[in-house]
Amino acid sequence: MKLIYEKSHPGRRAGRPPRPEGLPRAEVPSELARAEPPRLPELAEPDLLRHFTELSTRNFGIDTGFYPLGSCTMKHNPRINERLAALPGFRDLHPHQEEDGAQGALRLCWELQEALAEITGLDAVSLQPAAGSQGELTGLLLMRAYFAERGDGDQRRKVVIPDTAHGTNPASVTMAGYELTPVKTDARGNIDVEDLRGKVDEHTAGLMLTNPSTLGLFDENIEEIAAIFHGVGGLMYYDGANLNAVCGVSRPGDMGFDIVHINLHKTFSQPHGGGGPGGGPIAVAKRLEPYLPVPAIVRDGERFRLDYDRPQTIGKVRGFLGPFGVFVRSYAFIRAYGPKLREMSEVAVLNSNYLLARLRDAYELPYDRLCMHEFVLSARKLKREHGVTALDVAKRLMDYGFHPPTIYFPLVVPEALMIEPTETEAKETLDEFADAMIAIAREAAEDPELAKSAPHGRVVGRLDEVKAVKRVVVRYLFDEHPDLSAEPAAAAAVEAPKGV
């Protein structure tokens, strides 16, 4: 398929902005004026629309089919939420509008905060962080501010993270100026409490934990872990990536966590948009509330206002109140369920355990327990016996019409296949997927080339990711654009996490 720039013809155009008559022509001083126009595409609207429509046909979304990408919670995106976010009163509202002209929006934000506080079991919420990883960084800055005020900020430098954690956790630790203390996973898939004891002391700022973990397992020792951290005056941070497992069942605040981020695009169904937008609100215990980003949304009777007068605040982590359109969709999702939100998590866990039960004999199960909303299998045996890797299984699943699960993550499981079906899938879909996975395991023994050469019949074959790194082409270069088909292929595939 051609790039849009390759379909461009000089002088052709779609949009024609207004040119009011009789106005003075404003001139940019010559030293600041643009000499050469940007080479943007020049197409008529019908061809523009065809271009983007063709792109869409070369993509796979939840609307296309089953998308069990572990730790990403690819659930159905109700279309009512799109309609609501597009109401002119929300979509066309300026963020600097005065408070009395934004009461509906402020009420919505405030009600969403209340709902998230109840769901997480914590006291105060800031909706501002733009995504989960920004919520993490915000939470760590709250820790810094909290300890700085208590006078032991210089002493508490370490943040403990288990080896199953998402890569965002250690990356956020570095960006917050903290040091990483890794802790191991035990034979049951919980944090190794003995390892942990030796690593937590008065130099520890806190813990970052995903619970259930990226193995899809609830940490059975969570109360003991909380006691260890609180015993040395440390704080507990809950990575909400897997909150879809426990809404209405168990609350991070009740588990002992002090700070939580919520991924609105995962648990509360903001469409993932090909990579974003997301939303990463944080909920905190009372003692951390003074440090939350500004402005805070305050309710005075039936009126809502923004409060910037928070002397202990860490500041701002993003513009305005956060990604408001995401709040509209997620709050509508929460209001659809109401007090029965627990059913969402129950079915997410039921669907996941059902798939696990159907697949446990065809693949290796590294931790033999009931799972939560997702589970991790290993393709190690297929690789050892037939040379078929997790990557091959993933690519072969495309031939069966499914999006692959997350692979090569978590890092503690070799040849990992991390499967999250979500609550919105029907039993038939789960069965078709299980049948495909079982068939692929059987094929691996009978005809391993089927998987190794997959996918078949897609718009492109398996793409050479190593070549893309060796010969970096990250934009169209017009007349100087290279022909990469002439370049030699790379030998090996990259076994890196795909997903999360």
Next chain:
Amino acid sequence: MSYLALTDSDREAMLETIGVSSVEELFADLPVGVRLGRELELPPAMSEQELNAYFGSLAAENAHVGAELLFLGAGMYDHYVPAIVDAVLQRGELLTAYTPYQPELSQGVLQAIFEYQTAICELTGMDVSNASGYDGTTVAADACFIAKHATGRSKVVVTEATNPQVRQVVKTFAPGFGLEVVEVPHRDGATDPDELREAAADAACVIFQHPNFFGVLEPAPELAAAANEAEALAVAHVDPISLGVLEPPGNYGCAIAIGEGQSAGNYLSYGGPHYGFLAARSELIRRMPGRIVGETTDAAGNRGYVLTLQTREQHIRREKATSNITTNQTLLALAGLVYLSWLGPEGLREVGETCMSLAEHAKKRLGLPLAFADRQTFKEFAVRVGRPAQEVIRAARERGVHPGYPLGRDYPGMDDVLLVALTEKRKPDEIELLAEVLAA
């Protein structure tokens, strides 16, 4: 209402396959002490029709663009969003996909990002762009993190005429990065290159906005030169709408160009979601944050696109990553690509020219003293209204006009200054109404 698909008999069959008798048993690993044991205290469930009504009532309480004539900007602008943007963004294959980890199923999003990266490079005059940042504030913090590691220095300089929210976000993240933030004051609405040069000594980077927060055209080439003389990275925060008429940062010596993408193809949406863009010279590519899409081929030599240079990223490099960003703003960046493609180079120049003409016309018609009379501006300008700007705003809104942003909110001594924005959506007769309202 729920969005669940299982029937009771499905559930029974599934529980039997699992080998448990109830859903409750699936949660056996949870210690009793951490179980909630009651229903969540949330407002009653709603049907789709009830959601429609309730959210409709909330939306109706807001004074949106259709309800008030908007001359308010200050970083977010009421530019026209063409219908084709809505049409493309509603394609479910794009809307409901996630990050393109599996390229063979994601060529649509990957090619779109590659085309977006190209458009951003063309706009800014840079070599490489990432797939988007969160917004126009967070990309400034990203630029600081790049500069810290590229130069090993521990200070960043930001001009006071840069958007206050951008400065505030930089100040929030800088301590964690190990950076001190120094601000350089504006002089009569613009930055003095000599003052900036002095401040730039030992700085990792210098961030300036052009046109700046007051709408004023900065002496941008001189500001970039001041940074370069100090061997600090010159970072320009630019408005994409201005880049049809203004020279791109890559052409006057900047190392990094950043900005808020909202004005190019995103609705106001009370502040988000939007996209921030970040583009740089090629030597900085391995320090860039976030996703980058690159071209490659399959075994048969067919062209295709993949996420590339991923060893920069958190899922591989973990604590040594160039950023923690994962979820970004792809859908909003796609809106930007559709918008820029719809306008094309001519259209983008025309939007810029129309905004500038309207702004010059408005300056004359309002007849109010300009706060920075000697400065040239783009689509926004500051006027003295002779009394507290907040009062003027209140009175104007009673007549259905939002006249602008009160600069006293961020700049001491400017309580009587109103920042007025003109987009191509405003018409000469609306400017007459604004003049009348402000004269009252």
